[in-house]
Amino acid sequence: MTPSPPATGAGADAPRPGGTGPVLHVEDLSVRFRMPAGRYVEAVTGATFTLAPGESLALVGESGCGKSVLASALLGLLPGNAETAGSARLADGLDLLAADERTLARTVRGRRVGLVPQSPAAHLTPVRTVRAQLEETVRELAGPGYAGHATEAPEAPEAGTGPAAGGRGTSSGASDRPARRGRRHRLAALRAAARAAAGRAAFPASHLDRHPHELSGGLAQRAATALALVGDAPLLLADEPTTGLDRDLVERTVDELRAHTRADGRALLMITHDLAAAERIADTVAVMYAGRIVEIAPAGAFFGSPGPRHPYARGLLDALPERAFTPVPGAPPELGALPPGCAFAARCAAADPLCRTRLPALTEGVACHHA
Amino acid sequence: MLELDDITAGYDRRAPAVRGAHLSLYPGESLGLLGPSGCGKSTLARVAALLHRPDRGTVTLDGRTVTGFFHRAPRSLRTAVGVVFQQPRLAADPRLRLRDLVAEPLRATGRRTEAGPRVAELAERVGLGADLLSRRPHEVSDGQLQRACLARALVLRPRWLVCDEMTAMLDASTTAALVAVVEDYRAETGAGLLAVGHDPVLLDRWCGRTVHWNEIVKH
Ligand code: SF4
Numbered sequence: 001m002t003p004s005p006p007a008t009g010a011g012a013d014a015p016r017p018g019g020t021g022p023v024l025h026v027e028d029l030s031v032r033f034r035m036p037a038g039r040y041v042e043a044v045t046g047a048t049f050t051l052a053p054g055e056s057l058a059l060v061g062e063s064g065c066g067k068s069v070l071a072s073a074l075l076g077l078l079p080g081n082a083e084t085a086g087s088a089r090l091a092d093g094l095d096l097l098a099a100d101e102r103t104l105a106r107t108v109r110g111r112r113v114g115l116v117p118q119s120p121a122a123h124l125t126p127v128r129t130v131r132a133q134l135e136e137t138v139r140e141l142a143g144p145g146y147a148g149h150a151t152e153a154p155e156a157p158e159a160g161t162g163p164a165a166g167g168r169g170t171s172s173g174a175s176d177r178p179a180r181r182g183r184r185h186r187l188a189a190l191r192a193a194a195r196a197a198a199g200r201a202a203f204p205a206s207h208l209d210r211h212p213h214e215l216s217g218g219l220a221q222r223a224a225t226a227l228a229l230v231g232d233a234p235l236l237l238a239d240e241p242t243t244g245l246d247r248d249l250v251e252r253t254v255d256e257l258r259a260h261t262r263a264d265g266r267a268l269l270m271i272t273h274d275l276a277a278a279e280r281i282a283d284t285v286a287v288m289y290a291g292r293i294v295e296i297a298p299a300g301a302f303f304g305s306p307g308p309r310h311p312y313a314r315g316l317l318d319a320l321p322e323r324a325f326t327p328v329p330g331a332p333p334e335l336g337a338l339p340p341g342c343a344f345a346a347r348c349a350a351a352d353p354l355c356r357t358r359l360p361a362l363t364e365g366v367a368c369h370h371a
Numbered sequence: 372m373l374e375l376d377d378i379t380a381g382y383d384r385r386a387p388a389v390r391g392a393h394l395s396l397y398p399g400e401s402l403g404l405l406g407p408s409g410c411g412k413s414t415l416a417r418v419a420a421l422l423h424r425p426d427r428g429t430v431t432l433d434g435r436t437v438t439g440f441f442h443r444a445p446r447s448l449r450t451a452v453g454v455v456f457q458q459p460r461l462a463a464d465p466r467l468r469l470r471d472l473v474a475e476p477l478r479a480t481g482r483r484t485e486a487g488p489r490v491a492e493l494a495e496r497v498g499l500g501a502d503l504l505s506r507r508p509h510e511v512s513d514g515q516l517q518r519a520c521l522a523r524a525l526v527l528r529p530r531w532l533v534c535d536e537m538t539a540m541l542d543a544s545t546t547a548a549l550v551a552v553v554e555d556y557r558a559e560t561g562a563g564l565l566a567v568g569h570d571p572v573l574l575d576r577w578c579g580r581t582v583h584w585n586e587i588v589k590h
Contacts, residue, residue, distance in 0.1 A: 060542075061542065062512075062514055062541075062542035062544060062545055063512040063513040063514045063540070063541070063542065063545075064511075064512030064513075064514065064515070217407075217408055217409060243539065243540055245408060245569075246407045246408050246569040246570075247569065247570060247571070248407070249407075249408070273540075273541065273542040273543075275543055315544060316542070316543055316544055317543070319542075319543035319544040319546065319547040319548075320543045320547075321546075321547070321570075321572045321573045321575075321576035321577070322572050322576075325547050325550070325576055326547055326551075327544045327545070327546075327547040327548035327551060328544040330498075331498055331500065334502075
């Protein structure tokens, strides 16, 4: 039996404004893909971690290690041949792995989990202004009926399930059923909500009527962050938010994400291959290798002293150009053909027969027989 | 020598991405070109790799003035430069197995018979397992695909390499591994390198000399 989620005494749908339990509790999460001929690819195996309010966790690893699959699992965006196990519970008890698509689409994506996109250039529609895109996102999150598209009221049932739904300014007047509220009134609320979201991301109101190509890289990134913040979600998920950005811009981007996380008691899960970005933002670092978290540690201890404990994590840090600039020898195993023991054994200088036969469990933050 | 003299280039003549750029590399030299994203350095890298015709200025490669670019570049010059881009997914034909992707330049230059042993040797050099060679791009990770793209850039034994943000999408270990492949190749062949990027720490560690974008263009 999995340990019960943090909601002690509270029902699964009780509101937890400003609660102190974890924002996200991932327990033994596994994802595998069914392949032709009855084969399986074990993309993620037994991932366990929690995210407290205000905490930033960086999940690092090389491309193909399973970190992006984990993000897709949390958003319910896995392809049809995926099978999941374990749980990923939000503070209000909702299990993201068990939720159906309707729940995910209506109450999770953008509302309880805000997604900071990989590349703002790709995410922002080139032909529409930032204002138009923000307003559209607000409208989508508010549900049909907003701004007079239909007669149905904006979502109300979910409005009480957490700090995410509703959001600041998106459904003011919860007591005043808006079925007959004037279209103009709703438009004004929509505009205000979009402006507020831009303001939260420090996107200047003077640039709201520009198109993405008229923005500097930094402002485009802020616009994308504003989109992620529209729903006021308690959990932000950022999948490689700094790929291809200059260091300056990486620093500004992660500083902003961190500020949004800290100040408002949100939690941030950042998936990245960029160790410099991870070092700058993270309170906690989780290193993924061949689908498993092999080390999870406070960022200060990991990047500073005493440094990483798992041999792969040590190798990864040593590969940085500011350190030894030497690669970890060899290549990771195929996720469809994992060895019986430690998946890193073929590349590890400390490997012995025990490593090759018995899988090391993650104990006290590290999965290694000899750490 | 690879010399770019007073190059103006871009995709819109009224607003060229590059204006009056000068750059020269000595044979065997490694030069890092550092600049912020969107500054035009990728356009200049394409000019240096003879893939983009400049609106103005001259490119001289080993003493010959380049008069044709892209498909119009003479074969003897085109094969002298190998190039690797930032995004392997955009640079690789999704229909080709990695084996054929690496061998493509050999086929294009009528040297298909050399492909077998040459591809095997390069796969080993860049760290691609034999089983990966029969996969297509969507069946491998970004890091694996970039390894194949680097092998492709080396397959004709170029005298010059242009690496445009080659490692921007890669993790630290894959970055260090691919840079080591490039440096081993250069040590062996004496090839010159233009490495374009935005990370000063990486370029300083990698290249003999680093110039900043602002130093090579007109203001
Ligand atoms: S368990 Fe053994 S092989 Fe695996 S990382 Fe630890 S020492 Fe290396």
